[in-house]
Amino acid sequence: xxxxxxxxAAPECxxxxxxxxxxxxxxxxxxxGAIPIVVSREDMRPVGIVTDRDITxxxxxxxxxxxxxxxxxxxxxxxxxxxxxxSLEECCGGMxxxxxxxxxxxxxxxxxxxxxxxxxxxxxxxxxxxxxxxxDVSTSALAATEGSRP
Numbered sequence: 001x002x003x004x005x006x007x008x009a010a011p012e013c014x015x016x017x018x019x020x021x022x023x024x025x026x027x028x029x030x031x032x033g034a035i036p037i038v039v040s041r042e043d044m045r046p047v048g049i050v051t052d053r054d055i056t057x058x059x060x061x062x063x064x065x066x067x068x069x070x071x072x073x074x075x076x077x078x079x080x081x082x083x084x085x086x087s088l089e090e091c092c093g094g095m096x097x098x099x100x101x102x103x104x105x106x107x108x109x110x111x112x113x114x115x116x117x118x119x120x121x122x123x124x125x126x127x128x129x130x131x132x133x134x135x136d137v138s139t140s141a142l143a144a145t146e147g148s149r150p
Contacts, residue, residue: 001087001088001124001125002084002085002086002087002088003082003084003086003087003088003090003091003103003105003114003116004084004085004105004113004114005124006088006116006120006121006123006124007084007105007113007114007115007116007120008032008114008115008116008117008120009113009114010113010114011030011032011035011036011112011114011115012026012029012030012032012035013035013036013037013038013044013046013112014026014035014036014037014038014050014071015037015038015039015040015041015071016037016047016048016070016071016072016075017070017071017072018037018070018071019067019069019070020050020055020059020066020067020069020070020071020073020074021066021067023035023050023055023071024052024055024066027052033051033052033053033101033102033117034049034050034051034052034101034102034115034117035049035050035071036048036049036104036112036115037049037050037071037072037075038111038112043111044111044112045106045110045111045112046079046081046104046106046112047075047077047079048071048072048075048076048077048079049075049076049079049102049104050071050074050075050076051076051101051102054074054075054076055074058073058074059073059074079104080094080098080100080103080104081103081104081105081106081110082094082103082104082105082106082116083105083106083107083108084105084106084107084108084113084114086105088121088124088125088129089129091103091116091121092121092125092129092132092133095118095121095133095136095137096132096133096136096137097136099136099137099139100137101117101118101137102115102116102117102118103115103116118133118134118137121133122134
């Protein structure tokens, strides 16, 4: 199965200057937990991603007022992307290896075409794929360096 078959196509995107309150409203309106950040509305190449957890942990938890911040202030810029013709197995492997819950899907020009979330793997993948992604993504980086916990 190709990820183009299961991805959310044309996801809501924002630019680095987008205010966090606007991002939060978009997440509520679109019922999603992450928004890809692109170079510009004309150039849809991804440069970051902001999750609902980022808004909480990288602003409020650090004593910053999210109403005074933009996407560029908290976005994750180390992106894992996959081409549309990648297999579901490649997608699961990328999620597991990088411990991420979402992967941005890009077209042949490197522009944002979609997003695959852990929930998509659960809906469309095998039980084994869903279980492995859940297990590996949920393993903390600390546990990975210390070995598995009892």
